[in-house]
Amino acid sequence: MxxxxxxxxxxxxxxxxxxxxxxxxxxxxxxxxxxxxxxxxxxxxxxxxxxxxxxxxxxxxxxxxxxxxxxxxxxxxAMDWASRGIRKRIKETTAVRDTLTAGLGRTATVAEIATAMAVPKDVVAEALTDGARTVVTIEDPSAxxxxxxxxxxxxxxxxxxxxxxxxxxxxxxxxxxxxxxxxxxxxxxxxxxxxxxxxxxxxxxxxxxxxxxxxxxxxxxxxxxxxxxxxxxxxxSMAVRDAFFARIAETGSSRLANVFRGSPAASALA
Structure with missing residues (x-):
């Protein structure tokens, strides 16, 4: 610039x-x-x-x-919450759900999916919940x-x-x-x-x-x-966090100082 x-x-x-x-x-x-x-x-x-x-x-x-x-x-x-195993389970569960849904002509229930996969219902429910959290690409035309x-x-x-x-x-x-x-x-x-x-x-x-x-x-x-x-x-540790806040209070504006002076380390600098 x-x-x-x-x-x-x-x-x-x-x-x-x-x-x-x-x-x-x-x-x-x-x-x-x-x-x-x-x-x-x-x-x-x-x-x-x-x-x-x-x-x-x-x-x-x-x-x-x-x-x-x-x-x-x-x-x-860096913050991906799903391991490779979790993503595999999501993929398998949603594939079974979609297959059953297509065959039944309605949305398959958790019990039906669990029966087809021979796993407990709570495993299916958890996989479907995790699947709902799957992140879509941010390279989206709207963006x-x-x-x-x-x-x-x-x-x-x-x-x-x-x-x-x-x-x-x-x-x-x-x-x-x-x-x-x-x-x-x-x-x-x-x-x-x-x-x-x-x-x-x-x-x-x-x-x-x-x-x-x-x-x-x-x-x-x-x-x-x-x-x-x-x-x-x-x-x-709390000590490291308080010291971090203290440095902000020490170098920032009066409003920043007022906000961050509440920590013990910051109060010691006041």
Missing amino acids: SSRAERNRLVEDNLPLVGYLASETHARATHIPREELAAVGALALVTAADAFDPTLGVPFGAYARRRILGAFADEMR QDLASVIPLPEETAMVSERREVLAHAVAALPERMRFIVQAVYFDERPVKEIAEELGVSHSAVSQHRSEAMRLLRDALEKYFADGEEPATVARV
């Missing part, structure tokens, strides 16, 4: 796109919290603005949309045809606030998590390369990245909580 001001303008103008795509994707991938998708999408939008080259003739909205959807796809792969600026003014202020919280939260992450988030989402480095540099396994980098996303989600939910303390999703 020719200037930081222009880069910031692109980010701010397209913030509603993050909210819209996060909502659309969450509707199809309900196992991933909308707030987490929004956090990943906001990071992707910022990195897209940093890398955008207007001389190539590609509209920024289209360029950013692809980067955001790509980040969502990476997140869904590809979105305009670069989505008319959702009621979300604009919240997304702007989310971006501010996210920026401070990323900076406040524990050192290794911050390094990995920077390398993956900002520098777009391959996980294999990051793992080699850190001297750890590919899965260890993925675990750190996922835990960083959970901490960012905790920060967003704490900031936007309406009265009650939100449930914690991060799996780090």
